[in-house]
Amino acid sequence: METLITLENVTKTYEDLCVLDHISLDLKRAESIAFTGHNGCGKSTLLKLIAGLIPLSGGKIVRHEKIRFGYVPEKFPGMNIRMKDYLGAIAGIEGVEASEADALVRDFFLEPMKNTKLHELSKGSLQKVGVIQALLGRHDVLLLDEPLSGQDTDSQNVFLEKIHELRDRGVTILMSCHERKLIEELSDREITIEQGKLLCRESDEAGS
Amino acid sequence: MGGRLRVLKNTYHLYTIRRRLMTRNALWAVTMLVIAAFLGAMYSFPPAYVCSSYLVSSVFMYFLGIYLSMNLHAGENDVFEEILLLHADSDAAYYLSREMLQARMCLICSLILSFFPLIYSIIRAGYFTRAIMPGDVCCGAAVILFCGFCGAETGDFFHPRFIGRRYGICFAILISVVALCKQGLMETFAAFGILEIFMPPVTDSLVLLGNSDNFEAMGIFLIVLHMFAYSLVMMCIKILLLRHSRYRI
Incomplete structure (x- = not known):
């Protein structure tokens, strides 16, 4: 499998706290990796660094080609815009038909709430919107930060189904999660972040 | 050509999201109230000189531009903006959409400030020392609008991504007072x-x-040109700084 992104001695510090300490990792096309670890160990930080949303403190991240990222944040923000309008605009940006957004809204059981403003939605519904916006369009890498947070069982099953479809299409999946079911069902390998280092579960070797 | 079209299309969709976020937003209500209060105070005592009325409105519009831009960027949610940046796939589309929203708000406020004197002079004949001519409205409107842009770019320059809000407000006020x-x-x-x-x-x-x-x-044209250049330079420097500091830490 071709390498899409290479992390070389990546370090990230927040003031005096070193969250990620000289980590190196190759991310390959169509690979699915689950990052696990205690709260605050740097899982979300790692995903954001990979997406280029936050600056590195050291090292470098090499993207071997132009990469389109999809991102499901840990907490999707409740903003003052209707779900239908937001997802319709995102569909427009991604160059997909609005009907694709409508279909995802129905699949995730959000049809009755499509005219509701995001800040009026429940936590689980808001997270579903976060998932839907990431599923719209054609991405090379999908970054999932605790994507199932607050979601009902039926929606979780729909989510798993959609991710399997993306994997079949060759999309690289990088997720930060705690759910064992998600890790076992979706990931090729599990990497634990501990004291700023990566521990690859499969081989039980430090990942750098 | 396809690339440019895509950027324009994405800019439009991003602008649509931003515009809808502003619907029934308290910022609009407060802004309209402030404009109403200003116009009420400004046009209370006849007779009024035509040109100086417009130019005092332009100074007001400058400060209103600062207020609008600082409130707009204070209302930005980092996660929401990150997601938009990733979807946009083009920094140009993302930053253009921000500028378009700001420009729209300045335009709406400027139109009110520009046409109010004309309408008022019709309703209340003899309020101004002379009749308002189309040239007065054009020159006055241009100065008001570009003063608004200057204010908006001055306020937006001190974005929370690279400077704390309190310091941002202080610096914006400092620049305004010096100006x-x-x-x-x-x-x-x-x-x-x-x-x-x-x-x-x-x-x-x-x-x-x-x-x-x-x-x-001609003098007004040159001043408007200066304002346009100032706004453009501030906008470009700001965008460079924002690109460097994508995330507010």
């Missing part, structure tokens, strides 16, 4: 001549007008 006083400073201290380049030309039109009540078209 208002620059004529006096330049006359007193020759070294302050550099302010002519770096400060927004908010009061230049008032200096040009002097005791007259007629706009000098």
Whole structure:
């Protein structure tokens, strides 16, 4: 499998706290990796660094080609815009038909709430919107930060189904999660972040 | 060509999201109230001079631009903006959409401030010392609009991504005060001549007008051009800084 992104001695510090300490990792096309670890160990930080949303403190991240990222944040923000309008605009940006957004809204059981403003939605519904916006369009890498947070069982099953479809299409999946079911069902390998280092579960070797 | 079209299309969709976020937003209500209060105070005592009325409105619009832009960027949610940046796939589309929203708000406020005197002069004949001519409205509207842009870019320059909000407000006020006083400073201290380049030309039109009540078209055009250049430079520097500091830490 071709390498899409290479992390070389990546370090990230927040003031005096070193969250990620000289980590190196190759991310390959169509690979699915689950990052696990205690709260605050740097899982979300790692995903954001990979997406280029936050600056590195050291090292470098090499993207071997132009990469389109999809991102499901840990907490999707409740903003003052209707779900239908937001997802319709995102569909427009991604160059997909609005009907694709409508279909995802129905699949995730959000049809009755499509005219509701995001800040009026429940936590689980808001997270579903976060998932839907990431599923719209054609991405090379999908970054999932605790994507199932607050979601009902039926929606979780729909989510798993959609991710399997993306994997079949060759999309690289990088997720930060705690759910064992998600890790076992979706990931090729599990990497634990501990004291700023990566521990690859499969081989039980430090990942750098 | 396809790439440019895509950028334009994405800019439009991003702008649509931002515009819808502003629907029934308290910022609009407060802004309209402030404009109403200003117009009520400004046009309370006849007779009023045509040109100076417009130019005082332009100074007000400058400060309104600062207020609008600082409130807009204070209302930005980092996660929401990150997601938009990733979807946009083009920094140009993302930053253009921000500028478009700001420009739209300035345009709406400027239109109200520009046409109110004309409408008021029709409703209340004899309020102004002379009839308002189309040239007055054009010159006045141009100065008001571009003063708004200057204010918006000044306020937006101090974005929370690279400067704390309190410091941002202080710096915006400092620049504004210096801009208002620059004529006096330049006359007193020759070294302050550099302010002519770096400060927004908010009061230049008032200096040009002097005791007259007629706009000098070429002079106004040059001042508007200066305002446009100032806004453009501030916008470009700001975008460079925002690109460097994508995330507010």
